[in-house]
Amino acid sequence: MTVQTTPGQPPAEEARAALVALRNEVAKAVVGQEETVTGLVVALLCRGHVLLEGVPGVAKTLLIRTVAAALSLDHKRTQFTPDLMPGDVTGSLVYDSRTAKFEFHEGPVFTNLFLADEINRTPPKTQAALLEAMEERQVTIEGEPRPLADPFVVAATQNPVEYEGTYPLPEAQLDRFLLKLVVSLPQRGEEIDMLNRHAAGFDPSDLEAAGVRPVAGAAELRAAREAVTGVRVAPEVLAYIVDICRATRASPSLQLGASPRGTTALLRTSRAWAWLSGRDYVTPDDVKALARVTLRHRVALRPEAELEGATADGLLDGVLAAVQVPR
Numbered sequence: 274m275t276v277q278t279t280p281g282q283p284p285a286e287e288a289r290a291a292l293v294a295l296r297n298e299v300a301k302a303v304v305g306q307e308e309t310v311t312g313l314v315v316a317l318l319c320r321g322h323v324l325l326e327g328v329p330g331v332a333k334t335l336l337i338r339t340v341a342a343a344l345s346l347d348h349k350r351t352q353f354t355p356d357l358m359p360g361d362v363t364g365s366l367v368y369d370s371r372t373a374k375f376e377f378h379e380g381p382v383f384t385n386l387f388l389a390d391e392i393n394r395t396p397p398k399t400q401a402a403l404l405e406a407m408e409e410r411q412v413t414i415e416g417e418p419r420p421l422a423d424p425f426v427v428a429a430t431q432n433p434v435e436y437e438g439t440y441p442l443p444e445a446q447l448d449r450f451l452l453k454l455v456v457s458l459p460q461r462g463e464e465i466d467m468l469n470r471h472a473a474g475f476d477p478s479d480l481e482a483a484g485v486r487p488v489a490g491a492a493e494l495r496a497a498r499e500a501v502t503g504v505r506v507a508p509e510v511l512a513y514i515v516d517i518c519r520a521t522r523a524s525p526s527l528q529l530g531a532s533p534r535g536t537t538a539l540l541r542t543s544r545a546w547a548w549l550s551g552r553d554y555v556t557p558d559d560v561k562a563l564a565r566v567t568l569r570h571r572v573a574l575r576p577e578a579e580l581e582g583a584t585a586d587g588l589l590d591g592v593l594a595a596v597q598v599p600r
């Protein structure tokens with residue numbers, strides 16, 4: 274069926290085809306990591322932000338750059354160092370001696386896709402400035418609000434192996450990220466494929482030469498987002514989402530279960546996923562498919578469970594297996 278959109282916008286069907294084609298486009302530069310690409314598309318459709326977890330060198334930066342190029346979006350990257358100030362992220366007023374006035378110099382958040390690299394290396398004050406911009410979609414300097422771009426998606430990276438000298442995000446701030454995507458190490462075959470490309474002259478700094486072309490843009494994203502809001506959710510599927518989140522709160526291995534914000538996040542991501550899959554209604558399988566990435570950073574394991582080797586993903590799998598699925 275065709276979804277109606279406002280005149281002047283590309284039909285939603287075309288937008289969907291373009292977003293599905295995005296995967297092939299990104300694959301011209303990045304080997305594998307399909308789940309991360311899909312997660313970024315879901316975030317763009319939901320106007321949400323993502324946490325990217327992965328050790329150094331697994332193509333987190335390359336992935337963001339490629340997605341931005343394939344969607345003709347602007348992107349910026351900032352390394353979150355211990356001395357980064359809030360104004361280095363949001364922007365600040367700078368005195369211009371020629372005009373004798375203060376001019377606002379936009380910080381790197383004034384972009385579509387913002388890669389906040391190693392967010393936990395920066396002290397809480399600067400983290401808070403970014404989180405505020407994420408939540409409010411604007412930056413307020415000297416009482417004057419300045420709206421950020423649309424779309425505006427933050428991809429914040431965290432290195433899972435370094436704890437020394439870092440400032441882990443508190444639970445309340447993790448909850449503000451729509452998804453947590455894990456950028457994993459490549460399989461052996463994928464790594465060989467990657468090396469073959471490099472041997473054949475692939476240059477990660479030249480995406481155009483790699484053949485990456487824009488397959489969609491802001492207009493398609495707008496049409497897609499509008500179509501996603503028309504995706505129906507049956508009462509029993511809605512209740513299923515609630516039951517999953519409630520089950521995390523009752524789990525004896527967790528000291529913190531998913532918040533009600535987590536419940537709404539799972540509804541949003543499931544809808545976007547259903548639409549990307551070509552449906553205008555959400556199935557329990559859509560909910561299952563998105564539960565891990567949507568909830569894994571919103572639950573906190575008890576130290577005992579962690580010592581026994583439990584993981585958030587493993588617990589969520591257990592919850593999904595236990596909660597009764599509507600039919």
Ligand SMILES: Nc1ncnc2c1ncn2[C@@H]1O[C@H](COP(=O)(O)OP(=O)(O)OP(=O)(O)O)[C@@H](O)[C@H]1O
Binds near residue numbers: 304
């Ligand atoms: N899956 C992959 N496909 C293609 N190239 C890859 C892949 N993984 C790593 N590479 C290569 O490794 C390089 C390093 O990737 P990149 O700088 O994007 O990593 P990163 O995860 O951002 O690292 P860091 O955490 O240090 O910032 C890429 O430029 C690319 O050449």
Ligand SMILES: [Mg+2]
Binds near residue numbers: 333334335390
């Ligand atoms: Mg990087």
